Amino acid sequence: MVTGFLNLYKPLHWTSHDCVAKVRRLLHQKKVGHGGTLDPAASGVLPIALGRATRLLQFLPADKAYRAVIRLGMVTATDDLAGETLQTAGAAHLSEAAAIAPLADFVGTIEQLPPRYSAIQVQGQRLYDLARQGQEFDVPQRTVTVYHIEPIAWQPGEFPELTVDITCGAGTYIRSIARDLGEKLGVGGTLAALERTKSSGFTLDGSWTLAALESQLQAATYQPLPPEIALQHHPRIELSADQARRWQQGQKIPHKFREADLSCPYYQVYNPDQMFLGMTAWAFIPDTDETRLLPKVVFTPPAPEA
Structure with missing residues (x-):
């Protein structure tokens, strides 16, 4: 079984699930997942x-960046060109x-109203399902963070288009900004x-198309990105052989941290x-000054004892 990460370039009109299904077929393995759903009308x-x-997806950084083209003078049901x-x-x-x-009004921690056609759930139902059924409902606002918006290009006309680069936190809808x-x-x-x-x-410059992945697999030259590269934003701890074995068995191992490291x-x-x-x-262990390591995901099982 292939283990690691793939920086995939999702093509237009494919769902994120379509991409996962294709990778499963190419690798002949079921255990494939994705982080950060991307709409069919978006690529990247x-x-x-x-x-x-797949057990490590939760530890990847949440921030995202986009290049968006905003068409002005037009309103659609889905807040993109896919809608009426x-x-x-x-x-x-x-x-x-x-x-x-x-644009400056959209930078910072802001309240955002997601599109009516979105995957957000209200009372157990997706908003896009409620919208397609013609039901009346209130879209819940959410607090999101936009770090930066930079204008890139301007195309004048009856329906002018503004191209912008946006860096933001998880959960931000670019359709809502448009x-x-x-x-x-x-x-x-x-x-x-x-x-x-x-x-x-x-990032985009390191991404692979499905065609490139298929070609590498056919040539038997494909190597997934190892977890330690994808997780390098998290600090490292090296344990002794005995500590490592006990940690892998689920034990809470004492470990001394520098005070600065406790922010991680x-x-x-x-x-x-x-x-x-x-x-x-x-x-921290109550009533002591001791800190202990709490296993969250044991990626490599402990070796059998001799």
Whole structure:
């Protein structure tokens, strides 16, 4: 069984599930998962976990980055071009400077109203299912973080398009930013194109197409990205052979931390041979000054005792 990570480039019109199913067929293994769902109308970075690495998806970084094309002067039911057009106002009068001016309002920790056609659940049902059934419902607001928005290009016309690069936290809907920018400008807006350029620590320049993956597999040259590379944003802890064995058995091992290190919730765990063993948390033991390692995911099982 292949184990590790794949930085996959998801093509347009494919669902994230379609990509997982294709990778399963190519690798002839069932244990394949993905991090950070990407809509069919979007392309770009889709992190794929293979084999036992599926248990490590929860430890990948949450921040994401996108290149988005926002079409102004148009409102759609889904806040992108896949949905029914609800309104067209035309926005040929807009200048690039006027379109860019409100972008600062979307940077920071903000309240965002997700699209009505989204995968968010309300009372156990997906919003897109409720919307397709024609039901009335309130979309719950959510708090999201947008770190940076940079304008990249401007295309004037009756329905001008503004291209922006966006860096944001998990759960941010770029479709909502497109819709809300159009509302601020008084002309309406919708997302015309979206490419994810970074997700879970993986970037566009290191991504593989499905065709490239298939070619590498046919040539028997494909090597997945090892967990220790994908998880390098977490600090490392090296245990002695005895400590490593006991930690792998689920025991809470005493470990001394520097005070500065206690800001990190999770650590990679290695044995003296530099073998990646899994991920650990830590906790103070009540009524003592002792900290102990709490096994979260034991990636490599303990070797049998001699």
